[in-house]
Amino acid sequence: MEIKGKVALITGASQGIGKSTAVALAKEGASVIINFKFNEKLASDVLKECNKYSKNNMIIRADITIENDVKEMFNKIFKKFNKLDILINNAGIFDEEDNPTNIKSFENTFNVNFLAQVRVTKHALEIMKVGKIINVSSVHGKIGHGRVGAIAYSSMKAALDSYTINLAKDLAPNILVNAISPGKTLTSMWGI
Ligand SMILES: NC(=O)c1ccc[n+]([C@@H]2O[C@H](COP(=O)([O-])OP(=O)(O)OC[C@H]3O[C@@H](n4cnc5c(N)ncnc54)[C@H](OP(=O)(O)O)[C@@H]3O)[C@@H](O)[C@H]2O)c1
Structure with a gap:
């Protein structure tokens, strides 16, 4: 896909992997929409960075x-x-109370990291006729938790992987759906 001139929404792009993705897409000439929840100052800094490379960028x-x-x-x-044209379902949290018996943590983890991606995708499909959706999963969706107390997180990423495969079958060939599964990446999720 030619990225120059495309419109890309990156959820959770005020920092971390979302920020790097927004800047990378801007460098390729895409107009990027930088979504954030709390950190307007960080999102504005990402916007300034993206504006060096492409036009019509915005924060929401x-x-x-x-x-x-x-x-x-x-x-x-x-x-x-x-x-x-492009949706990157990236926004996410890690619930520090994650453990095998904490139902509230499971609910929170699935709500923010899974159901919210489904919600964003639903609205995206109303205005995306042809394009690309990339869900940001994790190696832990495939191999189980890599740290003690990440069972809800790992289960949620496995659900996101299954959602991705099913959605890909439903939407091809006009909309291509994939997931990426990063390993440990030093962001605020790790207290950096
Ligand atoms: N870091 C890793 O090791 C790693 C590895 C594999 C996969 N991942 C995945 O990569 C994605 C990004 O993680 P990260 O490490 O880059 O995290 P991060 O640096 O903590 O950034 C999280 C981003 O998500 C946004 N966000 C959180 N809750 C939101 C909500 N309810 N609505 C809108 N935006 C929200 C935050 O916005 P504000 O700043 O405004 O709060 C922030 O921009 C996640 O899906 C994560 O599971 C991370």
Whole structure:
């Protein structure tokens, strides 16, 4: 896919992997939409960086666990661009209370990292007719948890992998769906 001139939404792009992805896409000439939840200052810094490389970039605050926030985000995207070409479902958290018996932690982990990706995708499909969706999974979706107390996180990433495979079958060939599965990456998720 030619990236120059494409419109790309990266959820959770104020820092970490999302930030690097936004800058990388801008360097290839895409217009990037930098979504964030809390860190407006960080998101604005990412915008400044992206503006060095491409045009029509923007930041949008939206908590992707909240239906109305997501709806508003897509209204803004449609108003400005009339389309979306690339969706990177990246935003996520690690719940420090994750353990085998903590149902609240399972609920929180699946809500923020899985159901919210499904919600964002649902709205994206209303304005994306042809394009690419990339879900940011993790090696832990495949091999189990790599640290003590990551059972909900690992189970959630396995669910995201299955969702990705099923969605890919449903949407091909016009929309191609893939997941990437990074290993340990030193971001704020690791207290960096
Ligand atoms: N780091 C790793 O070792 C690693 C390895 C494999 C996969 N991953 C995956 O990579 C993705 C990014 O992780 P990261 O390490 O880059 O994390 P990070 O540096 O902590 O960044 C998380 C991003 O998600 C945003 N976010 C969190 N909750 C949100 C919500 N409800 N609505 C909108 N945005 C929200 C944050 O926005 P604010 O800054 O505004 O709060 C931030 O931009 C996650 O899906 C993670 O599971 C990470």
